[in-house]
Amino acid sequence: MVPVEARIRMAWQASIFGEHLGRGSGIGELMDDLGHALASGGDEILMLGGGQPAHLPEVAQVWQQQIEKMVSQPEQVQHVLSHYEQPIGNTAFRRSIASLLQREYGWSVGPENIAVTAGGQTALFFLFNMLAGSHSDGSHRQVLLPLIPEYIGYANQSVAGEMFRGVRPLIERLGSHQFKYRVDFDAIELDDRVGAICVSRPTNPTGNVLTDQEIRRLHEMAVSVDIPLLVDQAYGAPFPGVVFEPIQPFWDEQMILTLSLSKLGLPGTRTAVVVARPEVIDSIQSVTSIVGLANTNLGQALVQPLLDDGEISRLCQNVIRPFYLQKSQLAQAWIRDSFDDQLPYRIHVSEGAFFLWLWFEGLPIHSQELYERLKRRKVLVVPGHHFFFGLDEDSWQHRSECLRVSFSMPEAIVREGIRILAEEVENAYRAGK
């Protein structure tokens, strides 16, 4: 039962960097599944695995209109296709992002607090490796993840050695078929080996949204030892805003936020935003220029006009959030319909993002085996154990009892996928294997 296979070899001798990053990973497997499902045209495979945003006609129309407008101005096409932008991103775009944050949340930010990166995944790759890992004084620092399970895409991002210190959460059982993770503050040890604290909000994979109170306590901890608190808002505020609970987004110079255009329906443009103190922004600019010269221009160009007139907020509040909220509620209803009520299945309370996080307590098979059985039936999900990393203890049974199911695909796919999932889970419980 090897969660991540070291199955890719380069034939030439790989460095530590090559060994860590070049030999497959959970996120690699996920992207592979996603790519194959896409290549198949989605006809045969029930894709409940990826973070692929849904096709929302009203949103697609906005991007279609924006790109038509762009294409009608050859000078703008010329700018978007044919110019190296500054590594930190387009100045007008950065100004507009800062204005949006000022306007919506009253934050004291300007363009000097904003950097563009090639997607949120890349922003975190830069930030984790800048703040943690080996230091020139011989020390080795870690990123504290105060609530595991956390985003699978972080797990292999260290350029050398284990980087994460995960903390097991408190589990609150709600009724017979729901639960919620809570940060176990008593279990957090902050010593000088911690270089940063990081959470995703909403949490990928669970759809949990840390409460304002939890964020405030984490912020206090970050202040107490003067390390940054990173909050990955790829699914959160201000866009796409897929948060179903009333929260008050927060930023100050102790914090680093990452925002992304992907879940607005623009993952193909690879565009994200970092909000941080100017020194961090300067460092991001430096890393970007060395690693990739500059960012792509298209995403920034398409979104910028919608930032200033408030259209982006309208889209998120009136179209995107209600859509995913309804998708979540439907998927939960289908689970209740498909699963035998006597089975000990539990759904994490769905407070945001595109996923349901399922827990099958006492499941006789490992989540990897469940994933493979489902894959044989052409249902793709993400087995939960990939999201449990940075933990010392191997013995925690819960790690192999969970599954992430996306509800962003069309209803027929999600519904049929859930039906097959219920069959397989029931079979496993019944057969005891």
Added chain:
Amino acid sequence: MVPVEARIRMAWQASIFGEHLGRGSGIGELMDDLGHALASGGDEILMLGGGQPAHLPEVAQVWQQQIEKMVSQPEQVQHVLSHYEQPIGNTAFRRSIASLLQREYGWSVGPENIAVTAGGQTALFFLFNMLAGSHSDGSHRQVLLPLIPEYIGYANQSVAGEMFRGVRPLIERLGSHQFKYRVDFDAIELDDRVGAICVSRPTNPTGNVLTDQEIRRLHEMAVSVDIPLLVDQAYGAPFPGVVFEPIQPFWDEQMILTLSLSKLGLPGTRTAVVVARPEVIDSIQSVTSIVGLANTNLGQALVQPLLDDGEISRLCQNVIRPFYLQKSQLAQAWIRDSFDDQLPYRIHVSEGAFFLWLWFEGLPIHSQELYERLKRRKVLVVPGHHFFFGLDEDSWQHRSECLRVSFSMPEAIVREGIRILAEEVENAYRAGK
């Protein structure tokens, strides 16, 4: 006289990765200059510094037509903007690249030999760090650069520690105002600390094109110790094909090539291609998924239709190459016109790429000082010392006597820039400081 200032600090304690990549660099300075020149609208600044491709109306028209065609098909827009492609790149695009290489050069390659990355700079960041740096057996490997000066963008790409072993070239003086670098094969030591050999062809910054004979000898050396020979063809074959000498491009499984769409006029799409044995391609796919999930789709979508019908080769041979050849010849003529024939200036033979590489033997000031004097007169160039890295000896005077001048901008800018350059160089020689 500090070539690369460690001037950017993050306030929070940076890791070794953060120190290496996050504190400015020659390439960062260059991109900064480029961005500011761009932001100024190009009105005030004479930009002879970047690798920005020229505005070729015939090429711009091709991309305008391609993007119009794409936009007229909302399904394709949807695919390009809203889908995560496989990390390795779009399958049809990879097939078409492989077919082009088969057709043009007879290479035995298929899509399994092709990976897409977010630009050539990123491809080399991955490859250098996968093949060199720290290994888990405790060894530390280097990338051998058989002919220094080499591309400024490599210099800071190691995630930890010095990575490059540069070799000083032979200098062949040609007439009173030309010269050419040759690989000094006698000076190359291949030991087990070398993990890869790398050259850019044409060489950025010099416009030198390594001869087929030089490539063959480097290939033999790579074979003899079984390490890869990397050839960065960002300006070379098969696109944009800005090579003014008859050469026979070559690839086999001992080699890794990087190609780029940037110099076709698409730098804003950040798209490059790696050609290598399948094991390397698999590793690139793994690294891409971890570092950035996937690539941007736009560049692949715009170029793919031109690969199969041979339009790309026609563009390169009939439009792009002749254009830059003429630009090079004009720029050389303006230098001859502007510089006092008695001054000991030399131009490296211009065999490809977008630059002239100038050598001012015995120049009484450092190239950094010359760069700054020119910048004060609103002429941006790249001082040559940034391109000399991985060398042990600090005493080689030649390192501070060179300058890279781009000839890709409109004639009025290049001509006036060269005129001011000639004045400043003459002043320095005359004043002895």
